[in-house]
Amino acid sequence: MTAVEAMASTLSRIDVGGSEVVVHNAGSGTPVGYLHGMVGTPPGSPLLAAAEAASLAITAPCLPGFSGSAPSTLTRNVHDWVFHLSSILDATGLTGGPMVASSVGAMVALELAAVRPEAFSQLILLAPLGLWDDEDPVVDAYATTPSMQRRLLTKDPNATAIFFDDPDGLEGDDLIEYGVARYQTRTSAASLVWPIPEHGLSDRIHRVGTPVTLVWGADDQIAPLSYLDRWFSALPNVTDAHTVADAGHLVDWDQPTEVATIVAAALQKADGVRA
Amino acid sequence: MKTAFFHLMPYPELPADFPETHRSVWVDIDPKLFDPKVGHRAYNDYLDELEYAASVGFDAVGINEHHSNGYGLMPSPNIIAASLSRSCPDATIIVLGDSVALYNPPLRVAEELAMLDNITGGRMVAGFPVGSPMDTIFAYGQNPSTVRERYHEGVDLITKAWTSDEVFSFNGKYNKLRYVNVWPRPVQQPHPPIWIPGGGSVDTWDWCAENDLVYCYLSYFGYKAGLHTMNGFWNRVRELGKEPNPFQGGFAQFIACADTEAEAWELYREPAEYFFNTCLHVYAGYADPPGYKTPNTVRSGVEGMVERAAREATARAEASAARKDAANDVATGGKPEPKGPLSAGPNQLTFEQMVEKGYVILGDPTQVTEQIHELCTNMNVGHLMALAHFGNMSKDLVKYNTKLIGEKVLPELRNLFEDEWEDKWWPKPMPTEDRQLRDLSESTLTAARGASA
Numbered sequence: 001m002t003a004v005e006a007m008a009s010t011l012s013r014i015d016v017g018g019s020e021v022v023v024h025n026a027g028s029g030t031p032v033g034y035l036h037g038m039v040g041t042p043p044g045s046p047l048l049a050a051a052e053a054a055s056l057a058i059t060a061p062c063l064p065g066f067s068g069s070a071p072s073t074l075t076r077n078v079h080d081w082v083f084h085l086s087s088i089l090d091a092t093g094l095t096g097g098p099m100v101a102s103s104v105g106a107m108v109a110l111e112l113a114a115v116r117p118e119a120f121s122q123l124i125l126l127a128p129l130g131l132w133d134d135e136d137p138v139v140d141a142y143a144t145t146p147s148m149q150r151r152l153l154t155k156d157p158n159a160t161a162i163f164f165d166d167p168d169g170l171e172g173d174d175l176i177e178y179g180v181a182r183y184q185t186r187t188s189a190a191s192l193v194w195p196i197p198e199h200g201l202s203d204r205i206h207r208v209g210t211p212v213t214l215v216w217g218a219d220d221q222i223a224p225l226s227y228l229d230r231w232f233s234a235l236p237n238v239t240d241a242h243t244v245a246d247a248g249h250l251v252d253w254d255q256p257t258e259v260a261t262i263v264a265a266a267l268q269k270a271d272g273v274r275a
Numbered sequence: 276m277k278t279a280f281f282h283l284m285p286y287p288e289l290p291a292d293f294p295e296t297h298r299s300v301w302v303d304i305d306p307k308l309f310d311p312k313v314g315h316r317a318y319n320d321y322l323d324e325l326e327y328a329a330s331v332g333f334d335a336v337g338i339n340e341h342h343s344n345g346y347g348l349m350p351s352p353n354i355i356a357a358s359l360s361r362s363c364p365d366a367t368i369i370v371l372g373d374s375v376a377l378y379n380p381p382l383r384v385a386e387e388l389a390m391l392d393n394i395t396g397g398r399m400v401a402g403f404p405v406g407s408p409m410d411t412i413f414a415y416g417q418n419p420s421t422v423r424e425r426y427h428e429g430v431d432l433i434t435k436a437w438t439s440d441e442v443f444s445f446n447g448k449y450n451k452l453r454y455v456n457v458w459p460r461p462v463q464q465p466h467p468p469i470w471i472p473g474g475g476s477v478d479t480w481d482w483c484a485e486n487d488l489v490y491c492y493l494s495y496f497g498y499k500a501g502l503h504t505m506n507g508f509w510n511r512v513r514e515l516g517k518e519p520n521p522f523q524g525g526f527a528q529f530i531a532c533a534d535t536e537a538e539a540w541e542l543y544r545e546p547a548e549y550f551f552n553t554c555l556h557v558y559a560g561y562a563d564p565p566g567y568k569t570p571n572t573v574r575s576g577v578e579g580m581v582e583r584a585a586r587e588a589t590a591r592a593e594a595s596a597a598r599k600d601a602a603n604d605v606a607t608g609g610k611p612e613p614k615g616p617l618s619a620g621p622n623q624l625t626f627e628q629m630v631e632k633g634y635v636i637l638g639d640p641t642q643v644t645e646q647i648h649e650l651c652t653n654m655n656v657g658h659l660m661a662l663a664h665f666g667n668m669s670k671d672l673v674k675y676n677t678k679l680i681g682e683k684v685l686p687e688l689r690n691l692f693e694d695e696w697e698d699k700w701w702p703k704p705m706p707t708e709d710r711q712l713r714d715l716s717e718s719t720l721t722a723a724r725g726a727s728a
Contacts, residue, residue, distance in 0.1 A: 180574055187565040190420065191421070194420075
């Protein structure tokens with residue numbers, strides 16, 4: 001990522017129900033929301049950097065506890081997360097628009113779509129979590145050390161360097177607080193998938209009428225590629241499915257340009273259908 | 276000072292090559308390794324050892340709770356405590372303790388401990404650990420981001436249930452109970468003493484200091500390494516303007532005592548190596564699920580005890596695997612190197628290192644007395660959890676160790692702190708004359724046999 005690309009996003013903090021929520025904006029063109037996966041959306045996240053070239057205007061809010069958004073003390077179960085996301089969509093103006101959602105973010109987005117059909121016009125889901133098969137379980141991403149987790153999340157462990165590595169030049173208390181914030185993001189992600197990333201969505205998924213594009217990393221070590229078929233069968237309105245080569249679970253971190261291209265094409269196709 | 280004989284109840288027959296052939300002794304230990312015949316013998320031996328300790332001078336017997344764990348066969352300490360409550364008629368019974376967040380509702384803890392308090396006539400201590408990540412987060416599936424909040428709510432519920440003299444409703448975040456009414460009521464009033472076993476969370480220091488609870492550091496790594504943690508607790512006590520009463524502190528220590536130091540080196544090598552190199556073979560990936568630590572603990576950089584054990588065990592395993600690979604490639608033509616079952620491997624802790632670092636206090640009774648005195652005075656600890664059984668010790672060896680400690684060491688230490696400080700956290704049982712002891716009269720036994728015939 002070049003310095004220009006890193007600066008291509010802006011960060012703002014908004015108040016949502018008394019809690020501070022971090023929102024990134026990047027690129028110009030077709031508006032779309034972006035809901036992060038397990039490592040949140042730190043500044044310079046690859047999909048934000050790829051937005052401009054794909055003519056996407058991305059608005060990326062961070063769920064409570066992720067990437068600097070205030071942690072919530074009200075979160076007991078997945079339904080509380082759904083409540084938070086619903087409020088965040090309303091506050092950011094993303095309600096009713098298209099959304100790219102990854103991993104745990106995709107799981108919460110689907111839960112919301114099941115109870116609030118007007119929440120999204122279209123979903124582009126990157127390796128969503130939320131289904132479970134005893135014979136083919138989703139891998140526990142947290143029964144491991146951070147260095148091993150990093151190798152599980154992406155095909156190229158360096159792809160998540162801006163999350164797992166300490167920034168150059170940071171020292172003392174600033175470095176400690178950076179580490180605490182990273183721990184908080186990992187905490188929030190873990191709390192969504194613990195102990196099993198299945199919160200009854202399969203009982204509600206028939207209510208998700210939103211058009212869905214599925215995107216999967218061919219080398220996903222968290223949710224095996226076999227889950228692409230499960231989602232394809234379970235979701236009522238899948239319009240398209242893509243497998244991305246040389247990509248792991250956080251497919252947009254391994255292959256941001258390709259994912260941005262898929263997103264832009266999916267948005268264009270939906271526009272064509274609506275027109 | 277007061278001393279408890281503390282038992283971890285390890286599985287005594289893990290294979291000699293366990294660290295090389297298995298990932299972890301905790302969470303995903305191979306179920307096929309468990310032989311119920313060994314389990315039957317171990318449980319009964321361990322109960323014998325606890326009962327023996329109570330008869331040779333120990334003030335208390337202590338037990339704890341672990342799950343899916345090859346070094347701790349007590350998923351339910353209350354079952355063991357129930358047995359001891361009848362077979363140890365005078366000793367204090369320290370349940371250290373029940374992992375409150377794992378009980379649904381935690382009212383079950385209030386009820387069972389109240390039962391034990393009644394059976395023992397008020398001789399019990401109630402310990403409430405958060406529980407290790409292996410126990411709570413992995414083995415019992417608790418969410419790491421909420422386990423501490425759930426724990427604190429549970430402790431609040433239990434103490435209120437013990438102390439309220441009216442039926443009440445409890446509308447918690449995790450526990451919603453329309454009618455709370457613990458029956459039986461505890462003997463000790465307002466409730467049994469509460470001790471908190473900690474593993475290195477700075478927020479646990481604060482909580483114990485602020486609420487006058489006993490902070491017990493149940494470390495594997497002995498008094499030299501434990502000093503930093505105990506000092507952290509006492510610093511918080513002083514910062515709050517409170518007195519550092521040593522009876523508000525507890526510490527666990529492995530002890531290997533023999534008639535002579537030379538004999539101790541000979542007798543305790545194998546069980547110590549079994550414990551530290553096999554029983555503590557914990558996979559590092561289970562040690563730090565995000566959310567288990569509080570932000571303050573992350574900020575402090577304090578490494579929890581099980582986190583350290585797991586990190587060191589995994590490093591040893593990785594080094595051993597690398598060494599074996601290299602040896603296979605270069606020296607042995609692919610054949611595994613032979614390894615004797617009783618000697619530490621090249622990447623394992625040696626008994627000498629364990630003693631040098633203070634993990635194990637070793638010596639004759641005089642030497643052991645001196646070291647425990649140093650431990651208690653340096654750490655300001657008035658409650659010692661003596662681990663006189665460790666690893667795969669035979670019952671005879673445990674008794675030998677226990678008898679020497681109980682009869683030759685503890686009498687020299689018993690008055691420590693007692694003149695200067697009041698132990699406000701020791702049980703206050705019923706007067707002896709009011710206590711009902713086990714009825715072993717012939718008529719009772721005959722009646723029992725007749726009933727079962």
